[in-house]
Amino acid sequence: MNAPVNPKDLYPANLRPMGFEDLKHVPGPLPARFRTIKTIKFLADPKKAIAESAAEFGPVFRRQDFMGWGVTLLGPEANELVLFNKDKIFSSKLGWDPILDQVFPNGLMMMDFDHHRKDRKTLSVAFKPGPMKAYLSSLNEGIARQVARWSKTEQFKFYPAIKDLTLDLAAGSFLGLPWGPEAEKINKAFTDMVLASIAIVRKPLPFTQMRRGVRGRAYMSAFFAREIPNRRGKDGDDFFTQFCNATDDDGNLLTDQEIIDHMNFLMMAAHDTLTSSITSMVYFLGKYPEWQEKLREEVDQVRARHGGALPYEALGELELVEMAFKESLRMIPPVPMIPRRAIRDFEFMGHRIPAGSGVGVNPLYTHYMPEHWPEPEKFDPMRFTTQLSANRHKYAWVPFGGGAHMCLGLHFAYMQAKAFFYYLLAERRIVLPEGYEGEFRMVPIPRPKDGLPVTMAAR
Template sequence: MNAPVANSDFVPADLPLPGYAALAHLPGQLPARSPLLRTLKFIANPLGASRTLVETHGLVFRRQDFGGWGVTLVGPEANELVLFNKDKIFSSELGWNPVLELLFPRGLMLMDFEEHRIHRKTLSVAFKTEPMRHYFAQLDAGIARGLAKWPKGQKLNFYPSIKALTLDLAATSFLGVPWGPEANRINKAFCDMVAASVAVVRKPLPFTKMKRGVDGRAFMSAYFAREIPKRRGHDGNDIFTQVCNARDENEQLLGEQDIIDHMNFLMMAAHDTTTSSISSIVWCLARHPEWQDRIRAEIADIRARHGALSYETLGDMAVTDMVFKEALRLIPPVPAMPRRVLRDFSIGNHQIPAGTMVGVNQMMSHRLPEYWPDPERFDPTRFTPENSRGRHKYAWVPFGGGAHMCLGQHFAYMQVKMFFFALLEGHRIVAEKPLGSVESDFTMFPIPKPKDGLPVRIEAL
């Protein structure tokens, strides 16, 4: 096995943090009188602000926020360069650290190069075929139980309802136990941690979002620490037990702190991004009920041919798959991905110096008309095999790409397909009020969610 490579082997000891002068040759924003005010305006409407920046400056531009100066890159070529990272120019750890270091330190996304490869390979045991079959059974029962409790034919605020359900599902598939009395505290801890990731005050001062986020992390760390000894050396089909007993290439178990850090990050990713993705799909389906009918026809066909949905027949849900992909094109669960540049590089005619904070912007990459004609239109047929043929492989990147591609991507696909199979077979989704645009209806950062909770009715057919 290759020994883990220390950051110092890749990160120059004198890595600078370029300011405006070092980036002045690039198109982009001029210095603001109040970077904080500029940041708050961006967070209020990141999609609209990003659209204006691209229209004004192009696909590579200089930007400023309360953290300093950086560069945004838009488009499939930029996505491939940064996310595939063939030449190891970009650090994910140094990109995410300013946002997540106090909240999700040492999560898989905050590792680079050989260390990342070793941890990812160790954790991947939890997402192999046999464990996934077990998760399917747990999710199937949990979804049915959760949907049975939802009111039918009356107003339902979808976002908080699906958030509670995905937390319950994460409990069974990730931890192997139903949530106990700590359920509300655990949910609050994760909400506080995610909210703190875009907090303007970056220190855990009393009464701040960051303080609540740091306290949430402390609570969850203590929770996992108490549970680890109960899982070591014991069989279990949940992800937590799999991780507790996973061995690296030297047949060594992960350390306790490694397990805590990975579980905190995996639970956040599974809970909040899945909640966001399912809510985005429901919003799209409520606006375009004809696609509910097409999914329902697909469900009926699976029932007729197989009797029930199974792990093996998930691949038959091609229409649901297209709807899922199109919803995540419009509303990617991670709207942008930061990196830090370790060595000077060029893109197009632009020279970017070492140390620069760069970010790829999925919101805008997913809206470039040369790849996505009439980009604001909801059209799942964009993802038919015929229409996908020849499209740049990095034109659609809601799960990232390269070595840091989302480890739980297939778990997310499975959970989404199972949910809509159960929901739409005997029900339809009806919006309680007229729906607008992505820009008007969603808060995009840190993870997209409907501004009003997405009120709908679940009506029996």
């Protein structure tokens, strides 16, 4: 079995959180009288709050939130420094711990350096072409079945509908199970866990969101624990079975607890972020029907060449669908802010940042910088042609993070999004209410405030 990693072996023994006095040399606001109120206002509109802070203080500024004092670094150069992490200055675990440690501890994002590299390599077996082809077969069946069920005349809320669908798909691709009576409980468990990550009350006290999140984790952990013995030594193309039988370089299996932790995190990361991303793209295609028609033409051409079901080998032919998906991720990134903690002193843009500082980068801000994205408020998938992408800073677009912690499942995300729009656009037209302007809550994972009312009309 894999030996546990002692945190003391990874981080300096004298590392401590920073206070205002440690960071007062960095531009930024003074200590807030009511920190909770300040945090609530920030969470209500983080895009506006970050833009205002950048305008007042510049691309490097200190900040104060429920995690204490830290610094925000803005722009592609900041993203590259922190996410690529060439000199191993930044800890992902210590950055995410204050947010996720009670509900998603020991997931892949909560690991650093050699420990992270080892587990990532072990888990990567589930993303090889063989299993991916099997996942696509399951996705094809599930998506086609559900799209056919949606009304062609009645308006419905898209976000909860796609959330149900992605959970249904996860049952096959992730768990290798038919979705049964536990679906509603699992949906609630994951919703409570995600919302607990930004709960203002950080202790699981009675009647708090954190208590609901902790209970959700306990429910999911028990669910996975019951199934692990049934998967050991068995063949299966689903993620769960792949993880139960994956071995590291020394031939060791993951422990039961490691599998539980990775499955909890992966189900959240894949299910909730993809639900958000597909919802965003549906919104933009409904808002810009001329783009919807262009994508439909491409889908029709691919279907004419290959017939009904989307073959794995044809995924690369959906080039415009992929560009539109990328543009949706630019405008509404599924992870708008990415936290780290510095484990060594460093300098950036003339500012000395001490070890122990929370360090945040902001994809949402970077994705709207006009020097990298002309007319940033405009939905334009052609930004992602090879020609227009060639000279753009490679860290100007970071919806999947970057460096060693680049999203392990990004190819699965592309595959599921392409499969969804392959079936949807072949049969339906996305119609939004007349004059509709969507408004999204951006944290913890973007979602439309009103659920996104939509009609999936017949072509």
